[in-house]
Amino acid sequence: MESMTNEAQTELSKYKIVQKGQNKVFEVPNFLVGDFGRDALKEYNALVKADFKGNGALNVLSLNGNVVIGSNPYSVVLMNKVLKQAGLRAPTPAELEQILRNDTLNLRDIYEDTALVLRTGSTPNEYLAKNLEKQVKQRGMRFSAEFPLMIPLAYLELENDADSPSGLRFRLTENSQLIEAPQLAGSKDYKKFSNTDENGLPIFDSNGNRTNYTRESGLSRLCLDRNLDLYSRYGVGNLAVSGDNGRVVLVRDAVASAPKKAK
Secondary structure, eight states, X not given: OOOSOOGGGSGGXXXXXXXXXXXXXXXXXXXXXXXXXXXXXXXXXXXXXXXXXXXTTTTTOEEETTEEEXXXXXXXXXXXXXXXXXXXXXXXXXXXXXXXXXTOSOOTTOBEEEEXXXXXXXXXXXXXXXXXXXXXXXXXXXXXXXXXXXXXXGGEEEEEOTTSTTSEEEEEOTTOOOEEOGGGSGGGTTEEEEEEOTXXXXXXXXXXXXXXXXXXXXXXXXXXXXXXXXXXXXXXXXXXXXXXXXXXXXXXXXXXXXXXXXX
16 A cells, blocks of 8 residues: 555545534544544554554554554554544543543543653653754743653654664654643652643642652653553653553544635
8 A cells, every 4th residue: 555645545535524422424532443443544554564664663553353452652643644634633631631521432441642741851762852852942942850841642743763762753743732741740740630721731639539640851651541540650662662451532633624724
């Protein structure tokens, strides 16, 4: 299968996407399930082979019965490129929290990758941290161990990089969000919360029923874990790790769906 240069020819263009509850074809928010999930996975695997030389960090998604399983930040970013053809993408942390509040999908006993957390340009994941640090500073943003940046996966892109330990790197786009996230500093490790703010970040409460797991430095992934806790404590090498209880959640892409501005 050729790389996706002609969006109109992708398998996903045949689907009618509707909001959940309208009982039509493929409803969102949703997981990668059914015929849509199979077709999306087929296009994803073709893209991995054609454009990323079968990179092992991307070969982490598979079909288990009716649902696509597995997740790491690399795979979510690349799957977003596939989903864009249908006007979909993975949710931001705030959107995933809204799905959780509305009980639109059952998110227990699974995990979802939603963002990267950039604390310092050092370990863990130093190479990628320094690369993102350079991009972030070009946009006039600053961050530190006590004032990290949360970067949702929703509007990142992926590039080959022979010098990167994974052979990959993340690239900011014009739509990328850089969200100040002091709640994800190492000093906030193991703090309790029940609710989140407009960015999907914890509102701390000593009586909360959820836990915020963080670390001190470097670059890590942010997951909503199987117990509905926020987890950004992963260390070196863990950006590529994927488990069978990982899922990619799908929502409408407001940017892709917006009418084009007249030139």
